[in-house]
Amino acid sequence: ASVTPETPFTPSTVVKKNNLPGGFVYLDEVIPSAQYEIRYYSENNFTGTRVDGYKAPLAIFSKTAAAALKKVSEDLEQKGYILRVYDAYRPQQAVNHFVRWSQDAGDLKMKAQYYPKLDKRNLFKLGFIAKKSGHSRGSTIDLTLAQKSTGKLVDMGSPYDFFGEISYYNTNLISSTQHANRKLLKDAMVKQGFKPYAKEWWHFTLIKEPYPKQYFNFKVE
Numbered sequence: 001a002s003v004t005p006e007t008p009f010t011p012s013t014v015v016k017k018n019n020l021p022g023g024f025v026y027l028d029e030v031i032p033s034a035q036y037e038i039r040y041y042s043e044n045n046f047t048g049t050r051v052d053g054y055k056a057p058l059a060i061f062s063k064t065a066a067a068a069l070k071k072v073s074e075d076l077e078q079k080g081y082i083l084r085v086y087d088a089y090r091p092q093q094a095v096n097h098f099v100r101w102s103q104d105a106g107d108l109k110m111k112a113q114y115y116p117k118l119d120k121r122n123l124f125k126l127g128f129i130a131k132k133s134g135h136s137r138g139s140t141i142d143l144t145l146a147q148k149s150t151g152k153l154v155d156m157g158s159p160y161d162f163f164g165e166i167s168y169y170n171t172n173l174i175s176s177t178q179h180a181n182r183k184l185l186k187d188a189m190v191k192q193g194f195k196p197y198a199k200e201w202w203h204f205t206l207i208k209e210p211y212p213k214q215y216f217n218f219k220v221e
C-alpha cells in the first residue's frame with residue numbers, strides 16, 4: 001500500500017499572528033519534534049484547493065488536548081516514532097467550504113486520489129466528513145506516525161483522508177503489519193484519553209475536551 005511522500009512544513013519558520021483565543025496553543029510550540037503537514041492549507045487535499053480559514057500551515061489545539069498529545073508523543077518517541085499532524089483545530093468556515101465543495105458535482109479534480117469509489121455528495125452521510133466537526137471544538141486531531149530515525153511515514157494501509165472502507169480502523173483490506181501500525185497509534189492515543197473514530201484510522205478526539213459544545217470559527221493564522 002502506498003504512503004504519501006509529502007514534505008512537511010516547518011512551523012517554526014512560519015509567521016504566526018499570535019492572536020489565539022485563551023485556551024488554545026500552536027501545537028508545534030508544545031510538540032516541536034512532530035512533523036506538520038497541514039493539508040487544508042495546501043492544494044493536496046480532497047478539495048484540491050486551499051480551504052477557507054487556513055491562512056498558515058499551522059496546527060492549533062486546545063491547551064488541554066495539546067498537553068495530552070505531548071504525552072502521546074513522548075511515549076511514542078521512546079518507541080522510535082514521531083507524530084505527523086495533518087489537521088487539528090478546523091474553523092467552521094472550513095467545514096462550510098467542504099459542504100459547498102460536496103455540492104459542486106462538476107468538480108472531480110481529486111476524486112481519483114481521495115474518493116475514487118464514492119459520490120462526493122455522500123461523503124457526509126457516510127461519515128467521512130462532518131458538517132459540525134469535532135475539529136471545530138479544538139480537541140480533535142488527524143495524525144499519523146513517522147519513523148524518528150528517517151522521518152518516513154509509517155505504512156497505515158491507506159493514505160490520510162482516503163475515503164473508503166480501507167480507511168476503517170477494522171478493515172480486512174490491509175495487512176497484519178498495517179493493522180499493527182494502526183494499533184500502535186490508537187493504543188498510544190487511547191492511553192492519554194483520546195477516542196478513536198472507527199471510520200478513519202487517523203482521527204481522534206480528546207474525551208474530556210474543554211469545549212464540548214462550542215464550534216469555533218477563528219482563522220488558522
Ligand SMILES: C[C@@H](N)C(=O)N[C@H](C)C(=O)O
Pocket residue numbers: 127128129130131132133134135142161200203
Ligand atoms: C475530513 C476528515 N479529515 C475528518 O476529519 N472527518 C471527520 C468525520 C470530521 O470532519 O470531523
Ligand SMILES: [Zn+2]
Pocket residue numbers: 135140141142202203204
Ligand atoms: Zn479528523
